[in-house]
Amino acid sequence: MDAHAKSGAKSARAVGKPLPHDSAHLHVSGRATYTDDILEPKDLLHLAVGMSRKAHAKITGIDLADVLRSPGVVEVCAAADIPGDNNYGAIVADDPVFAEQVVEYVGQPVFAVAATTVDAARKAALKASIEYEELEAILDPLTAVEKQSFVLPSETLVRGDPDKALEDAPHRVKRRVSVGGQDQFYLEGHIAMAIPQEDGGLLVYSSTQHPDEVQAMIAHATSRLAKDIVVICRRMGGAFGGKESQAALIAIIAAIAADKTGGPCKLRLDRDDDMIMTGKRHDFVIDYDVGFDESGRILGIDFELASRCGMSADLSGPVNDRTMFHCDNAYYLENVRIVSHRCKTNTVSNTAFRGFGGPQGMFAIEYVIEDIAGALGKDPLEIRRRNFYGKEERNVTHYRQTIEDNIIDEIVDKLVTSSEYEKRRADIQAFNRRSKVLRRGISLTPVKFGISFTNTLLNQAGALVHVYKDGTVQLNHGGTEMGQGLYIKVAQVVADEFQIGIDRIRNMAADTSRVPNASATAASSGSDMNGKAAQKAAAKIRSRLTEFAARHYSVTEAEVDFSDGSVRIGNRTVDFAELVQLAWANRVSLSATGFYRTPKINYDRSTFSGRPFFYFAYGAAVTEVVVDMLTGENRVLRVDILHDCGDSLNPAVDLGQVEGGYVQGVGWLTTEELWWSDSGELGTHAPSTYKIPTCSDLAPDFRVELMSGSANREDTIYRSKAVGEPPFMLGLSAFHAIRDAIGDSERSAPNLHAPATPEAILRAIVGDGNE
């Protein structure tokens, strides 16, 4: 398209500027409307969920009489009240909304109660009497492997001849290490409000990354058609993957209750219920066997991965696939076998969380790298460089994608210099020789992260742009805003397409009636895909305006130029609004859709080969820590990050993603521990027991830079790169800095499991880290 092609050359007015988040002024004044803040309809009922108290049991009796008698209660709903499918699993239909005969985790919804207040509903939900006959529960991945309890078949990816390479290798290390899960801990818990509409329609406000899926799953559960349901989400108070698939559960319960009561119903989960009832990042047990040469080059490697998927498949298939894809991180693995077990456990079904399995794969290979360094007595950085992918050779991944955009050497070289890595490493070694209780450690870890949904069909996006007679714009696209700054970025793109001020554009809520069939806002793809789709929609309108202006003023289209809020038409210049008004008066359509499908990707899941990723995002971090060898307490002292965002659409927003991602990654690997009791109850289900980083955990010396001059070589929106997930994995450097600190000549590669809580660190120090 002509207008589209031209837009790249236009001087950008908004794109590339560090504009504040479009809702920042509302956030700070408490005037941003989240789902629970929407003015409540008259006679709204509030819901609470009655949950299973057993990890695995037959339900032999449910008595809800006391629930119904509780003050303020209007209605109860259970499995029998679901007219359609009792399921919210979108990929595999194994996720009951309400348990029927069997409960499969502590916290599984059994029924819901509708009452006149939140308090009344929550009080009532506690009054159910449910009889159980307990069944054997599988509570950890290793037991699941032993019992062959899987939600999906195990997968194997092989390249080369790992067995022979291992056999022939001069050095070998084998190890088992575990890495914990992580709660998303979005500050706004799950919530949905369902409001019946005329003629069987249903309007649902849902805090969801995937309104389309909420629409579809409500349709299936309530025996409706998609056309009868509208799902809207203006913003979420954080999501991080936790509201990708699991928001549907909450919304379906609200919808079922709305149908049964005939009135509006809202379900807002209490924090503890949210953490107990909904899924998290998968924890993994990783076994590996690596063979390498004197220089530290990996010759062959064998991974066996077991992840806790919980009681159902949910997104565990693609999550574990991504783990397999990222077991290389930035390293060339010539002879490799990866076996991936997707373990069925009687715990909450684990789900998406920033990185989507990638972090666990990268955790595995970085652990290997550190162990090789330990075995050879070398600086791990040397081992990393020895194994980095090449540019012209050693550049094909184990899933047969040729890496065309490798910049990891440039990033690492720059960062080594800017962080004074070599000098500080020597200083730290000197400090550690004389310090009795405190030790310091340093580590540099790289990130290479594949961008695109690995399920190719999901890589599509739609947008709908309206231009009004006064020259202002309503911007709709399928992306959801969870704080990542997607809306301001896409608005910047549209502003430049029309060459108008950003204040002329209003970001509209994600709404299934405006943009249908949208993929989840996930896989870091939000601005890549919605940016392109919105650009195309705007370009269509601009093209119509251009064509109209040329015709109306008898000039050629080449003489029509949009610039700085105005349009130059031959020798005259008119305001954008003026041209729009004139176009309207001449019956020109001022509304358009845009559609984008990510090019080039092509991937065959049955062989785990092809090009699952459009491109890769890169980065690296150096973290320095201090560790108390007596208490295991630790603290990050300095961080240096260099991260690749391509040509950033909004460097302030991207910087925020890099910084926030890093800190969240450090939380995953240090303070954030999920703990289950022997009977399968989650013991860490509130901020009192589950510890995400606080302000004082941020390093006193924190230096973050975006890589400059690294335009995406692929034709992404303004040559930018996705930034949602990749920086999360920069946090690996903090874990390895801790491991570096506690290691010494006797303990060259300590058995440190993640998260590295003071407890885990003490175990590693006393040599008790073997599983």
Place this chain on the structure above:
Amino acid sequence: MARSAVRFVLDGQVIELHDVDPTRTVLQFLREDLGRTGTKEGCAEGDCGACTVVLVEVNRDGDDLSLKAINACIQFLPTIDGKELITVESLSPAGGELHPVQRAMVEQHGSQCGFCTPGFVMSLFALYKSNANPTREEIDDALAGNLCRCTGYRPIIAAAQAMLAATEGEDRSDWLRQPADSVQAPGERLAQLKALAHEDSLEIDHAGRHFFAPTTVDSLAALVLRNPDATLLAGGTDIGLWVTKQHRELETVIYTGRVAELAEMSVSSTHIEIGAAVTFTELMPVIIGQYPGLEELFRRFASPPIRNTATLGGNIANGSPIGDSMAALMVVGASLVLRRGDATRELPLDAFYHDYQVNDLAPGEFLERIRIPVARSAAIVQSQKWSKRFDQDISAVCTAYYLELDGDEVRHFRMACGGLAPIVKRAAHCETALSGQRWTEEAVERACAALQSDFRPISDARAAADIRMLAVQNLLRRFYHETKGDVESTVYTYGRAR
């Protein structure tokens, strides 16, 4: 005279509420009754700070106002009687100019998803009004009760610095000159609040449940005697959760926060006397002044919004095995003044706890005062907190030591621990092992072995039993090294010192 209406100021207007549910939280009132939804619920247990609001009250002398950030999610509505409530909406008119705190947050990109932001804004507002030039450590402390999951905090810290830089030269200490909403003239606020803050006690009957807020200790004593089963409410930072999390209905609540005598604190030549309703924020400087070795413990005690309401009396009477104040108070020889009717008795703190949630209080008796001996110059008093996170975490193990050396010989050694037993208690075997010994590594090793006779820790979400034991032994070893000058700082102060 008792009255039943709850009165407080919001945006310059006096709000008068009748028939208040006594355990309705300030957050429920704001969101559900007023539809004032800027203040958010993130956890409903005072741990995330999304609900942070600011309370203004007349000071003890009645000549000035003070302000403090609190967690609206666990603050019962009747406890803000006589005060002014400031919420995020108060700081700027709808569609109008943003407050410097808010402006700084926008300009520094301090919000992403925005859900925690109103809480951060209010904590920053409290800092803005109280500290013209905060250090990074002071900013960290001011924000210790606010969780952000998106930003990683760097831009919020930048906003804290920018908001002050932007208004440099202004006198923020006299915050009356800068009313939050710019509506009221200076002095008007003080007069308005003084008019509300009278001597009347508050008595609420609501649907068969009762709330009493007496103003004198005699009337409190009479009420407790008459209602021995009543729930005694102080800061409410634990009792709030009984309501928001356990959904308990508290039949009779007696609130200690308006009892004048319980808010008093004095220091004599022998003792610090602390009324049971004195908050941690108020008492911290006094205790740390006497015992500098307790500074890190109190710095890590919960968060400012919790310390602003939580009381020492509540912490002790609640008697959690993981309460952080008791171990330190035990080793310095604190005692409790217990009162029943007109009778008082004094009991050493280390004799107060019998078993999990069982203490020495008789029916109708309550904790009136805590008596803490002033520091003896020869003694080393130290406390350590061992938890997953530096700020706002609950101890897996909390230790405290009192050590008096005579040359190389241990004259007095006391050690108490939380997190290792159903109650916070002294480590008797460990103390005996060191008593009269030379203060050497070998003696400390014997004391570490003796700790196994003192405690049989359990495994839970905070730590496993075996590592808890190792941790307490290592903490004692660390204390030894500290006294020997082998290690100058903890990992926390190490990072700061550089």
